[in-house]
Amino acid sequence: MTEQVPTVETASATDSALSLLEEKFKNAVRRDDREGYDGLIVDPAKLVEVAAAVRDELGYDYLASAQAVDYLGAGDHLEMVYNLYRTTGGPGLALRAQTPRDTATLPSLVSVWPGADFQEREAWDLMGIRFEGHPNLQRILMWEGFHGHPLRKDWKEAYYEQDQKPFDSRWPDGNVWRSEEHNAYGKNVVYPEGFTLDGYEPVAEDAFYDEANLGVDIRPSDLDTDRIVVSLGPQHPSTHGVFRMIVTLNGETIERLQPVMGYLHRNHDKIGERNTFLQNMPFTDRLDYFCSLSNNFGYAVAVEKLMALGKRWEPPTYRAEVIRVLMAELTRILNHLVAIGFMLNDMGAYFTPLMYAIVERELILDFFEAVTGSRMMCNYFRFGGVAMDLPAQMHSTANLLNERVREFDTMQYLRELINERLPRAIDQTDDLLTTNEILTNRSIGVGVLTREQAIAHSAAGPVLRASGVPYDVRRADPYSIYPDLEFDVAVRDHGDIYDRYLVRVDEMRESVRILKQVLRLLGETEGQPFFSGRGGIYSPRVPAGEAYGRVENPKGELGFFVVSDGGQNPWRYHVRAPSFINLTALETMCKGHKVADVVTILGSIDIVLGELDR
Amino acid sequence: MYGSGILRGLGVTLKHFVNTYLDDIRWGFRRHIPDEAFPIRQGLDTRGVFTVEYPDEKLAMWERFRFIPFLVIENHDHPERPGHDWCTSCGICAKVCPPQCIWIVRGNDPETGRPVPEPQAFYIDIDICMNCGLCAEFCPFDAIKMDHDYELASYDRTSAHIFDKQRLSKEFRYWQSIAPTRAEEEAEARGGWEHKDVLKQKAKEAKAKEN
Numbered sequence A: 001m002t003e004q005v006p007t008v009e010t011a012s013a014t015d016s017a018l019s020l021l022e023e024k025f026k027n028a029v030r031r032d033d034r035e036g037y038d039g040l041i042v043d044p045a046k047l048v049e050v051a052a053a054v055r056d057e058l059g060y061d062y063l064a065s066a067q068a069v070d071y072l073g074a075g076d077h078l079e080m081v082y083n084l085y086r087t088t089g090g091p092g093l094a095l096r097a098q099t100p101r102d103t104a105t106l107p108s109l110v111s112v113w114p115g116a117d118f119q120e121r122e123a124w125d126l127m128g129i130r131f132e133g134h135p136n137l138q139r140i141l142m143w144e145g146f147h148g149h150p151l152r153k154d155w156k157e158a159y160y161e162q163d164q165k166p167f168d169s170r171w172p173d174g175n176v177w178r179s180e181e182h183n184a185y186g187k188n189v190v191y192p193e194g195f196t197l198d199g200y201e202p203v204a205e206d207a208f209y210d211e212a213n214l215g216v217d218i219r220p221s222d223l224d225t226d227r228i229v230v231s232l233g234p235q236h237p238s239t240h241g242v243f244r245m246i247v248t249l250n251g252e253t254i255e256r257l258q259p260v261m262g263y264l265h266r267n268h269d270k271i272g273e274r275n276t277f278l279q280n281m282p283f284t285d286r287l288d289y290f291c292s293l294s295n296n297f298g299y300a301v302a303v304e305k306l307m308a309l310g311k312r313w314e315p316p317t318y319r320a321e322v323i324r325v326l327m328a329e330l331t332r333i334l335n336h337l338v339a340i341g342f343m344l345n346d347m348g349a350y351f352t353p354l355m356y357a358i359v360e361r362e363l364i365l366d367f368f369e370a371v372t373g374s375r376m377m378c379n380y381f382r383f384g385g386v387a388m389d390l391p392a393q394m395h396s397t398a399n400l401l402n403e404r405v406r407e408f409d410t411m412q413y414l415r416e417l418i419n420e421r422l423p424r425a426i427d428q429t430d431d432l433l434t435t436n437e438i439l440t441n442r443s444i445g446v447g448v449l450t451r452e453q454a455i456a457h458s459a460a461g462p463v464l465r466a467s468g469v470p471y472d473v474r475r476a477d478p479y480s481i482y483p484d485l486e487f488d489v490a491v492r493d494h495g496d497i498y499d500r501y502l503v504r505v506d507e508m509r510e511s512v513r514i515l516k517q518v519l520r521l522l523g524e525t526e527g528q529p530f531f532s533g534r535g536g537i538y539s540p541r542v543p544a545g546e547a548y549g550r551v552e553n554p555k556g557e558l559g560f561f562v563v564s565d566g567g568q569n570p571w572r573y574h575v576r577a578p579s580f581i582n583l584t585a586l587e588t589m590c591k592g593h594k595v596a597d598v599v600t601i602l603g604s605i606d607i608v609l610g611e612l613d614r
Numbered sequence B: 001m002y003g004s005g006i007l008r009g010l011g012v013t014l015k016h017f018v019n020t021y022l023d024d025i026r027w028g029f030r031r032h033i034p035d036e037a038f039p040i041r042q043g044l045d046t047r048g049v050f051t052v053e054y055p056d057e058k059l060a061m062w063e064r065f066r067f068i069p070f071l072v073i074e075n076h077d078h079p080e081r082p083g084h085d086w087c088t089s090c091g092i093c094a095k096v097c098p099p100q101c102i103w104i105v106r107g108n109d110p111e112t113g114r115p116v117p118e119p120q121a122f123y124i125d126i127d128i129c130m131n132c133g134l135c136a137e138f139c140p141f142d143a144i145k146m147d148h149d150y151e152l153a154s155y156d157r158t159s160a161h162i163f164d165k166q167r168l169s170k171e172f173r174y175w176q177s178i179a180p181t182r183a184e185e186e187a188e189a190r191g192g193w194e195h196k197d198v199l200k201q202k203a204k205e206a207k208a209k210e211n
């Protein structure tokens, strides 16, 4: 008999973390050994200490996403999952803490990762987990008069019909009704116990008025000023939608700021749990509606991670990945063009830069529409590929309604777009803005977020990279064919508005660089399959387990957290929206600046309400 | 020099300003440019004015464009089955529809009680339809397709926005006219221009004849 050498497996992130933590915390940390799960389960009593050790000793300094799951009927506990990463790159670590459904209390991790602030508030609001030690545990997406915690599995919405789609009432005896008829508006309003509408004042504002100490003259310098509380929004052209900031001003200087959101909240997560896996795809379009194709990408990556746990799974074909990257990078360019346009709007360059950007965006959208069928609600990705190949011709026919016809060769259109039109458009933006003194005066040194603050607050995307952190999911935790592509991660050091603008310009240039390589790959893969599975399967099998899929969206890291119980529908579906989490640092950026700067700072973060409020 | 950046930016604006007039001169100061010029103005070579003056001018939609779905029926002058539904009420579209806005009543033969292929009723609540196109993508019979007609405004949504089978049905030649390439691709996949079941039936008969 020959002696067998034990095969040395390179330790996974979880293994190496476990060995260190076990030594220190003994039984407080254990491996999550459920099938399809990875990560560590931590005793809530030790959670803060373990988290601090994970951050300081293991180097997981970046809290990408934190979300709660309700395991009703499968352990009957609530579970908080923290997805952690190192800003130096590499795979992530999932920490979990469980708590019984009725008491539902966990220690807050805001002291370890300030980026947990909004995410814990969201978990309290929607799932009803109380976080002890959280500095401001208010509801965030709902208002105080909302009854219950809607993401709990036993909570039912006003138009509730059945736990999961497809509904039985649609076929074969589909006698149509309008939901309003069955559920007249007004009858479903239930207030929490002890809540009355008389004299209702939003809690968030109360705190501001109490603290502001109104009407007292203060003398910070030789100027007499008053403190006032101002509500910026919700209807205000600078808020990019329905969004509000309560600020305390000292004269014109910001002393405190708190974002108030949720006006567009529709509980995307709950809708996602009712839907089948595929049905969620068109809903992701509506998150960041500028970037529907890259939203699709994120969701496909997450669900494909789960599907890869199964036996009969074919990863997406090469051509599918090439098309995906083509779409994602075009989306990045159009998003950044428009984001810069909107930011300049906020600065007062009324609509000129934006309109120039819109022309270019429209040309990209024409391509999207010809390929996917829709300009903005593309619904184009499928698990294992994309819905359709690129058409040979972008072709339209006249009919009674529409008579203005166009016809382009698709590849020719793409070549011109990528090689000529877009580089010219980026140069034009550069000429128009980069050295403009009004822009530089308003943006250099304004809204600074330091490197440490950016990481601590879980900032992502251009906001993070403008603060000197070269963290780009495409490089740090690669997906799709990005490892094969040549590009640099755009990064700047000052963390102010101007650098965020410059990062966006740099990134567009890098995207063009990627697109040129993609053009070549498109030619090489011509005629190859664009989908790996069999067609016509509308309810693919997704094995039980949990996955966190992340992509680098133009606005930052977009993550989809999906839990499957092996059925047709996701058990839990959560979106880590970059617009939402980037706002955690808004107050830090705004403090000490003038009220006019707040508007510009908000513009430089580049938020979109469809994703922020979900 | 302070201000040079602004001047540089103004140069860009000036170029756009001039281009707008050059465009006008090029097309003879017509309010709506001639049809041949349209793909240039609305294409990658666009320089000046970019606007399409809806509703005086209307962009024709790309073949794959999707608005709300319609049901394909046989042409009214079809020799064998004029106006016959292509839909077999299999229910796949109702199951796959994300907002669940499709309602189908499966037809039953009054005598035998067995299901018949044509649906008795078919409704789509177009207020709820999210134009995703999944119904058309997964219909195994090419019986439901995405329309290009986007002008659906009406004065009363409560009565006018649930489309029934009659309102939804459009002749097969309409589909051929709005999406010729795709209609052809689909016919190729089916093995002929007819409905899948008709083709199957024909193949069966041909085989019977052979034997």
Ligand code: SF4
Pocket (backbone or CB within 6 Å): B086, B087, B088, B089, B090, B091, B092, B093, B094, B104, B138, B139, B140, B141, B142, B143, B144
């Ligand atoms: S999927 Fe097609 S054939 Fe089946 S019910 Fe829907 S329209 Fe009819």
Ligand code: SF4
Pocket (backbone or CB within 6 Å): B068, B069, B093, B096, B097, B098, B099, B100, B101, B102, B124, B128, B129, B130, B131, B132, B133, B134, B135, B136
């Ligand atoms: S397009 Fe989508 S939402 Fe509309 S009926 Fe078809 S499947 Fe349903």
